[in-house]
Amino acid sequence: MNTYLESFLFLLFALPITLIDIRECRIPDLLSLGGAAVFAALKLLTREQSPVQLSAECLIGFGVFWLMWRFTGGQVGLGDAKYSMLIAVAAGLHGWFAVMLFASLAGIVVAVIMIWGLKLDRRTRIPFAPFLTIGTVLAVLFRDVLGAGLFE
Numbered sequence: 176m177n178t179y180l181e182s183f184l185f186l187l188f189a190l191p192i193t194l195i196d197i198r199e200c201r202i203p204d205l206l207s208l209g210g211a212a213v214f215a216a217l218k219l220l221t222r223e224q225s226p227v228q229l230s231a232e233c234l235i236g237f238g239v240f241w242l243m244w245r246f247t248g249g250q251v252g253l254g255d256a257k258y259s260m261l262i263a264v265a266a267g268l269h270g271w272f273a274v275m276l277f278a279s280l281a282g283i284v285v286a287v288i289m290i291w292g293l294k295l296d297r298r299t300r301i302p303f304a305p306f307l308t309i310g311t312v313l314a315v316l317f318r319d320v321l322g323a324g325l326f327e
Contacts, residue, residue, distance in 0.1 A: 181265065182315060184213070184214075184265075185210075185214075185265050185266075185311070188206050188207070188209070188210035188213075188261060189210075189308045189311065190308070191203075191206055192206050192207060192210075192258055192304050192308070193304050193305045193308045195304075196254070196302040196303075196304035196305065197302055197304075197305055200252075200300050200302050201252070201254055202252070202254030202255065202257065202258050202304055203254075204254075204257060207254065207257035207258045207260070207261050208257055208260075208261075210261040210265070211233070211257070211260050211261040211264045211265075214261065214264045214265045215229055215233070215264050218264070229264065231268065232260075232263040232264050232267065232268055232271070233260050233263065233264060235263060235268060235271070236256075236259045236260035236261070236262060236263025236264065236271055237256045237257065237259065237260040237263075238256075239256075239259065239275075240253070240255050240256030240259045241253070241256045243256075244256060251303070252303075254304070255303045255304065255307070258304055258307055259271070259275075259307065262274055262307060262311055266311065266314065270311075270314055270318070273310075273314035273317075273318075274307065274310040274311045274313075274314045275310065276310070276314075277309065277310035277311075277313040277314055278303070278306040278307045278309065278310030278311075279306075279310075281306045281309050281310060281313075282301070282303060282306040285301065285306070286301055289301065
């Protein structure tokens with residue numbers, strides 16, 4: 176599938192997810208699970224990936240955030256887990272790891288600025304979908320350097 180087409184298709188899901196998460200601190204399942212289903216179907220129909228590899232992407236993309244949700248008592252939302260699964264299916268596991276690196280770094284920087292600079296409470300809810308989207312964009316921009324294979 177075409178790299179530009181895949182990037183455009185991903186953004187059709189990512190931008191509303193990001194804006195809704197910023198505004199409401201929630202991610203609609205229709206967008207995250209729907210996006211994952213669209214990318215999974217495309218990869219299976221084009222025989223770009225085996226069902227086993229696709230299942231691994233779903234399991235890891237969702238599972239890592241599910242574990243965080245479980246061990247933080249719900250401080251990390253399951254919407255982030257479903258969006259992470261969409262990213263893993265769309266970008267592949269190598270790409271997903273790069274996205275997680277960039278998203279985590281961006282999230283830490285913003286959290287430190289908000290807590291120290293703006294003197295906000297540490298319990299202030301910060302939606303993570305914007306960082307996942309930023310991480311995906313950065314991973315795509317630096318895919319040649321990372322060898323991450325995003326949307327290729």
